[in-house]
Amino acid sequence: MAAKPRVKVPKSAAAGDVITIKSLISHKMESGVRKDSDGNTIPRDIINNFTAAFDGEVFFSVDIDPAVSANPYLEFPARVDKAGTFTFTWTDDAGVVITHEQDIALKS
Amino acid sequence: MHSSPHPGRRRLLGTAAAAAVVAFFGTSGRGFAAVEDVEKAIGEFGGGAEAVDGMITLTTPEIAENGNSVPVAFTVESPMTEDSYVESVMILASDNPSPEVATFHFTPQSGEAKASTRMRLAKTQDVVAVAKMSDGTLHRTSANVKVTIGGCGG
Numbered sequence: 001m002a003a004k005p006r007v008k009v010p011k012s013a014a015a016g017d018v019i020t021i022k023s024l025i026s027h028k029m030e031s032g033v034r035k036d037s038d039g040n041t042i043p044r045d046i047i048n049n050f051t052a053a054f055d056g057e058v059f060f061s062v063d064i065d066p067a068v069s070a071n072p073y074l075e076f077p078a079r080v081d082k083a084g085t086f087t088f089t090w091t092d093d094a095g096v097v098i099t100h101e102q103d104i105a106l107k108s
Numbered sequence: 109m110h111s112s113p114h115p116g117r118r119r120l121l122g123t124a125a126a127a128a129v130v131a132f133f134g135t136s137g138r139g140f141a142a143v144e145d146v147e148k149a150i151g152e153f154g155g156g157a158e159a160v161d162g163m164i165t166l167t168t169p170e171i172a173e174n175g176n177s178v179p180v181a182f183t184v185e186s187p188m189t190e191d192s193y194v195e196s197v198m199i200l201a202s203d204n205p206s207p208e209v210a211t212f213h214f215t216p217q218s219g220e221a222k223a224s225t226r227m228r229l230a231k232t233q234d235v236v237a238v239a240k241m242s243d244g245t246l247h248r249t250s251a252n253v254k255v256t257i258g259g260c261g262g
Contacts, residue, residue, distance in 0.1 A: 060212070060213065062213070062223075063210065065210055067206075067208065067209040067227050067228050068227055069228055073226050076218070078218060079219030079220075
């Protein structure tokens, strides 16, 4: 699959805060309806799924269709109750999974 | 057309973008999604429940300069507790080659039922958001987005 994902997660939050997470990954998201110069359909090749987990438990996911733009951008919330580790995954049509982790601390 | 910096995700690419959108969605003669496709997708998503208006705030630009990258955001009112939360929100583009854009799945741990992304719109059309709650009820709303192709105006 593609390049390294970039994810923006606050370094810390107060218990009970709802934070905003922003994620971006480079991928051309070939929709499967385009044709090449010979008139052949260029096969579909997209990231079709994204998940966000906290300490191993998925709390948010997206089923992604070809209408999502290239270099898919996703912004979504998460309620932080304790310090821990976020794990994000992107899966493409070939079944390749890219994973990215980020820790968050609790504000004292 | 002039480009101006804009904080956030929109990129102004001018008429090259217009050509790219047409090329992107192809000239295969497949046609665009019919109303029936949208309603069928919503029916499958909602398990046949009747969708009522409201609860969803859908944010899209009135005019999208670049159909390849149109920002879309939504918020659904909900306490997001175990007893009452938003399970899923589906975004559809009623006049794209196929209507589904993305389906977002939430849990109470989300804290709020909201999300943003960027989508491809083949032409001026209605964007529809449908929300399925944990009690099975369905809400929907829509917004029209003008997609400029080949210059000014829709």
